[in-house]
Amino acid sequence: MPWLTVWGNVIFGLEKREISRKKVEDIIATVGLTGFEKAYPSQLSGGMQQRTAIARALAYQPSFIMMDEPFAALDYFTREQMQRELLRVQQKQGSSILFVTHSIDEALILGHRIVVIENGLVKAQYQVPESAGDRNLLDDTFISLKRDIIKSL
Structure with missing residues (x-):
């Protein structure tokens, strides 16, 4: 949500009673955005914008997250960083993820x-x-698995 800060994006759509200030701080820390709570998306890098979107999803405490090519528009290094971040967040939160990629x-x-x-x-x-x-x-x-997948295409 481009009109909202990182903090505003994380709590967007949630009732105040549904999430505590501490929980929001924890989610923001989990995605590595501590210190950027008051920043707007236009002030963030592409990777930080993606982490903000992931944080918003995590605020709902989902047991299942669907992601359709969330890193496709990112440069190689940011994409690699976001892959590591996603693995770290998934391990910490325990949510199942359906991840679509080409x-x-x-x-x-x-x-x-x-x-x-x-x-x-x-x-x-x-x-x-x-x-x-x-x-x-x-x-x-x-390498063997990748060859098998390529053969199936």
């Missing part, structure tokens, strides 16, 4: 299950192996 690498970095859809139908499904720490897309396992 980037196989992004799906491999963020996903647990990858579903390839063509003409509205599920064409293929892949389970992404769990690994400790960052996922290394140059690891043989991920």
Whole structure:
């Protein structure tokens, strides 16, 4: 909401009794925007605007979040930062996320299950192996999985 500050965006649509000041502060801290509570979207970078939108969604304490290519318009470095942020926030909040992307690498970095859809139908499904720490897309396992996904396209 371009007419609202970061704080205003986070509490937009919520009744005051539904969320405490401390909770809003915690959400803003979770997405890394502490110190920008009074800033308007036009004063923020693209990544910070995306984090504001994520914070607004988190304020509702959803058990499920749907995201349709939320990082598509971001530059490479901001996109990479937002992917790390999303993983961190998801681990902290515990919400399930349905993340739509056209980037196989992004799906491999963020996903647990990858579903390839063509003409509205599920064409293929892949389970992404769990690994400790960052996922290394140059690891043989991920290269093999990426090849399989490309073959299904």
